[in-house]
Amino acid sequence: MADTIKRLGIGIRENSFTDIFGRQVLLHGINMVCKDAKQNYIGDWGEDDFKKIQSWGFNVIRFGVIWDGLEPEPGSYNDSYIEELRHLIQLAHKKNLYIILDMHQDLYSSVYASGAPYWATFTDGETYEPGHVWSDAYLFNGAVHRAFDHFWSNTPAPDEIGIQDHFVQAWGYLVEKLHNEPNIIGYDIINEPFVGSPALQVNEKMFAKYAEMYSNRYGDVDTEELFAAWVDPQKKHDYLRLLEDVDAFKQVVDAPSQISHPFEQSTLSLLYRKVADTIRENDKQGILFLETNYFSNLGTPSMIEPVENAKGDRDQLQAYAPHAYDLVTDTHLAHTANDKRLEFIINRHEQTRQRLDMPMLIGEWGAFYDSDKTAHVSVHIQHIMEQLLCSDTYWHYTPQMDSSLSFLGVCRGYPMAVTGRLLQYRYEHSLKSYHMKWDETNDSDVPTIVYLPDIRKITDDSVTLDPDDSLYTIHPIEDSYAGLMEIPPITDGIRSLVIVGAKE
Numbered sequence: 001m002a003d004t005i006k007r008l009g010i011g012i013r014e015n016s017f018t019d020i021f022g023r024q025v026l027l028h029g030i031n032m033v034c035k036d037a038k039q040n041y042i043g044d045w046g047e048d049d050f051k052k053i054q055s056w057g058f059n060v061i062r063f064g065v066i067w068d069g070l071e072p073e074p075g076s077y078n079d080s081y082i083e084e085l086r087h088l089i090q091l092a093h094k095k096n097l098y099i100i101l102d103m104h105q106d107l108y109s110s111v112y113a114s115g116a117p118y119w120a121t122f123t124d125g126e127t128y129e130p131g132h133v134w135s136d137a138y139l140f141n142g143a144v145h146r147a148f149d150h151f152w153s154n155t156p157a158p159d160e161i162g163i164q165d166h167f168v169q170a171w172g173y174l175v176e177k178l179h180n181e182p183n184i185i186g187y188d189i190i191n192e193p194f195v196g197s198p199a200l201q202v203n204e205k206m207f208a209k210y211a212e213m214y215s216n217r218y219g220d221v222d223t224e225e226l227f228a229a230w231v232d233p234q235k236k237h238d239y240l241r242l243l244e245d246v247d248a249f250k251q252v253v254d255a256p257s258q259i260s261h262p263f264e265q266s267t268l269s270l271l272y273r274k275v276a277d278t279i280r281e282n283d284k285q286g287i288l289f290l291e292t293n294y295f296s297n298l299g300t301p302s303m304i305e306p307v308e309n310a311k312g313d314r315d316q317l318q319a320y321a322p323h324a325y326d327l328v329t330d331t332h333l334a335h336t337a338n339d340k341r342l343e344f345i346i347n348r349h350e351q352t353r354q355r356l357d358m359p360m361l362i363g364e365w366g367a368f369y370d371s372d373k374t375a376h377v378s379v380h381i382q383h384i385m386e387q388l389l390c391s392d393t394y395w396h397y398t399p400q401m402d403s404s405l406s407f408l409g410v411c412r413g414y415p416m417a418v419t420g421r422l423l424q425y426r427y428e429h430s431l432k433s434y435h436m437k438w439d440e441t442n443d444s445d446v447p448t449i450v451y452l453p454d455i456r457k458i459t460d461d462s463v464t465l466d467p468d469d470s471l472y473t474i475h476p477i478e479d480s481y482a483g484l485m486e487i488p489p490i491t492d493g494i495r496s497l498v499i500v501g502a503k504e
Contacts, residue, residue, distance in 0.1 A: 152267050280315075366409075435496070
């Protein structure tokens with residue numbers, strides 16, 4: 001029975017996610033990741049949190065799992081941790097929320113951030129020192145570099161089994177225990193995989209290209225000066241002015257491709273195949289979510305390969321799951337994020353999606369941390385994703401996030417499920433207006449469903465639905481201003497919906 005339920009989850013057809021009724025689905029949701037070892041990596045979330053998440057229109061959670069919590073000692077798994085995860089997954093299920101399990105890491109190890117256990121962390125005597133921005137350690141810290149080197153080299157753990165093999169086996173154990181939870185739809189294999197020590201070559205190529213262009217335009221600067229400036233917030237801001245030019249930005253992020261491409265094509269794609277094999281031993285229906293290397297979050301082109309089995313057959317259930325962050329993310333200058341750079345980064349991801357021939361879910365974006373200063377950035381990213389018709393999970397959940405202006409682009413009107421093929425949609429916050437167009441198929445009696453954040457002023461006069469004799473029903477969501485609009489199918493052909501809102 002459990003396998004039957006599992007097959008009734010989210011699937012993939014023609015580069016789109018689909019539900020059990022064959023409708024095209026947009027997955028729109030949020031990240032929930034607890035990185036605190038003192039809490040056993042379990043967030044203090046309860047039913048009210050998942051109720052909020054549902055009322056905000058989210059239908060999926062990218063749900064963090066920490067390897068250190070799962071396998072605290074080599075080959076010894078923490079079943080109590082898994083059961084605590086299960087409890088939260090089941091609370092999400094009560095609110096009709098799908099789950100993507102995300103094996104999350106930051107800077108590789110729980111020793112100085114989150115991810116791998118201490119016994120799987122080898123640094124060859126290098127020490128970790130935090131930078132002004134936590135993620136700068138990816139670029140400059142030897143301990144982080146060497147720890148990843150040992151992971152990719154599969155260095156033996158104290159039990160003589162390779163640490164990468166342990167990671168793969170841990171995935172297998174986790175899936176064996178949890179795959180029958182009916183709302184688990186897939187697995188994000190590793191968060192932001194990082195190349196390791198070759199990052200030094202990446203840095204050299206990017207900063208050398210940057211220094212060359214900066215010197216040509218503004219005056220002499222050398223690579224060492226740029227390295228030093230990068231960890232000084234004010235100087236970093238001054239030097240970023242060149243990268244307002246998207247053509248210059250493109251040259252910088254493309255410079256290290258000869259290093260990142262082989263890593264993705266061989267080392268990273270091999271890990272994905274290994275983990276996929278062990279997942280498929282227990283779950284043949286879950287979607288494999290594939291991330292890029294860390295530098296592709298900034299726009300470097302990605303060359304990851306689709307997962308294939310030992311026979312060379314392509315797995316039919318996989319999706320592209322990149323992240324999209326501007327250079328100023330996680331700094332006090334986050335509100336200065338550049339629209340053109342963000343468009344470039346996300347459109348680069350779309351190019352990779354087309355090459356891979358699979359649906360795309362942007363697994364992380366935003367990181368606005370309840371700020372009121374980044375609302376315009378949030379809405380701009382929203383409109384880029386609307387244009388691409390892609391799925392997304394925002395980084396990250398906080399209970400009061402709906403009180404910040406940056407929540408605007410996160411909570412938006414969108415088509416949750418479409419009977420047919422979605423062609424376009426857009427939600428405008430200032431007017432609370434919405435429009436969409438879709439190519440309907442009338443071979444089903446299940447409705448198209450649209451989430452609307454505020455239904456208080458929607459009347460028959462404000463709704464135009466073609467053909468003219470179309471019907472709709474709006475179902476309020478409890479304890480919120482939001483609602484779901486259901487539109488029964490009536491034709492084979494193009495349909496449109498326009499909701500005209502009003503200024504506050």
